[in-house]
Amino acid sequence: MEIDPTSLQGHNKEDIISVFIEHVVKTEEEVEEKETRGGKTTDLKLYLLDNQGFEFGTIETTVEHLATSDDTDRNTKNWIADHVVDEQSIDDDLSFLQISTPDAGRTDDFLVIRSNGYFWILTTERKEWCRKTVEKLIQYLPGVERLYLSSDDLEDIVEGLQDAYVSGFTAKYHAPYRKRDATLVFHGAEENDLDKAEEAFDATPSRIEWDQTNSPAAAIQGANTNDGHLSVENVREGSEAKAVNTILGLTEDYQERDRANYEVEHKPTRTIFDDGSQAIDGHTAIELTDPDRDDAPNLAEELQEDVLSGLQYNAGMWGDDTFFVQDKEHEEVFEIALEPPNIILYARENTTALSLRSFCQEILDEFDSTYSLEKKQNMLVGQ
């Protein structure tokens, strides 16, 4: 990374993103030379992370702790053994993260920003190295998870971009009762191609590429994925300010929708009074409804085999239509109530967005991509 992180001390996130944008700016000539997207150009990448109790600036010490703790799994320990993680604090809300891979003789640089309770990781490193380094690290850090949007939300936020159009996408279809899984990858998509893919294949987007114009030519090219990652590949000279606004707007959209879907805002906190009576403060449920099938008589077995038998979970049944699930990774318990073909998640006392998001992601990515998601919540006592 060619940016001197110490020069960013005390700057706000607009300034920091501006500095990164400078690295992807192209002149008119460069834009014309580069006819197709992709290829080996530097792009700006931004990972958006939810954070439930992870203390900012403690990545390095957390990694040291994970390296020696008995509770750390083998994959994590192996990764830590092969990498060196170094975090330098720049200011209260900014730190410089370096992940070295000695075997490959390289070091990848990242900036970690704290923003309204979320963590942002900014980088211009190459995609394949991000996958091997920072994406793994995020997985291993406790209390930190990438945001996750449903396909509907992903589409909505791209549609909400002013002066922008969809120029490509990756859309997937998979459902448990069909033999067919489909992944469609479109570059140079035209208007309505995504709608056609949805109509024809029931495929839902997991990544959308977009072009944003700035009177009149395409000025900014970027892409969003549903797992909290956005990238900007090209910014035409003169459109830097617009690009910064676009990125900041997108981060807000991601955060707002992720919070609306997964955050347990009305916790079912239980108060036991001296006389043994009690009060439950709130109620939070996530409904996964209306999949591409009308009935699912074996839903419990399917979930058990396809999702709950994974290493992340321990599950026990209550009757034949309810599971109590321990998410071992996030150290929480939540409840799954089946209303076939719908799946309802209930937050219990110690449930946070971490386990709820993770389970919904598992369902939409791996089990059945055709579910719609809606959180239902309310307070039961006075506020």
Place this chain on the structure above:
Amino acid sequence: MSGEQDHWLRQKREIQAYNTFFSALSARANPCLAAHGFEAPVEFPRIEGAREGVAAHPDFLLYDGSVFLLVEIKQGTNIEDRHIEQMEECNRVGIERAETYLRDSDVQEKTSYDGNVDQVETCIVYEGIDEEYLEKCRNEWDNCREKLEKLEEQTAILTQGRGESLRLLTGEFDSTRLQSRFESGIDLPTNPKTEFIVTESWEKECLAVAISHTWGHQAASGPVQISASDIRSHFAPRHAVPMGRIKRVLHFLNEVDACSEVDDEEETHLYEFTVDHMQAILDIEQTVSEQSVEDYLMEDDQTDLDSFMDPDGDNGDDDDEDEDAANQ
């Protein structure tokens, strides 16, 4: 499900009836009671009646800043004399007592209203009794009509079911708002949240599940230690669960690996729940549905010679050595 024994099925239905009703307050119900201004400041309250020492023990208390609604939940297909008595007790709660109750500091914290009460209302909700039942009760069955009429005099009678509606069957509310709300009914979710694990008589199976849910689940994020007397004071005095029964159930949970007894010289019956117990904790409902706690322990005793020497002598069937039986 197959293999589910009657001993547990009955308890489970009772547990589900509480949860079905409570779901009417949640955002999954349509329309949800909370959206109509009702709060649930207390569950399983104990409210002093007009006479000294006589209290009402409804299952739920709903309050909307004006109406103070006491709700009794029943499961099964019988109107019992005791139901009528319970509703009589609820009806003895006057406006003054209701306001005193709401202005208690603990309760006050759980309501956004000022504690003013204009009307005290009561209702009894049956899961299992419906319009057809009432018809037969009135016209066909001996002794049923008389009880029904007595109960109708006391209170509004509602019915509910999972995936059905919570609605007024017969009897009346004084409040026209309540009357029309429950006449039009509230659609309930098909599979409500398992919020409460409670039965009126706190059988050992129910207690085993309640302890697993309350303290066992917490072990997901770190070990939890709990003693028999902690558990007793958690539930008491509203739910007076006999100490002998708590110890017996802890012994059972220890035997099925849902927790382990901590060596302690003071014999406080201290147990620890950890992540290593989690599978047994999550499976507890299956375990008690397959075999009653006593049957399990009896079989276990026969194969385990060590337990022949029972140091606490609390292995009897009837272990309710405590003074106060369940006070409902």
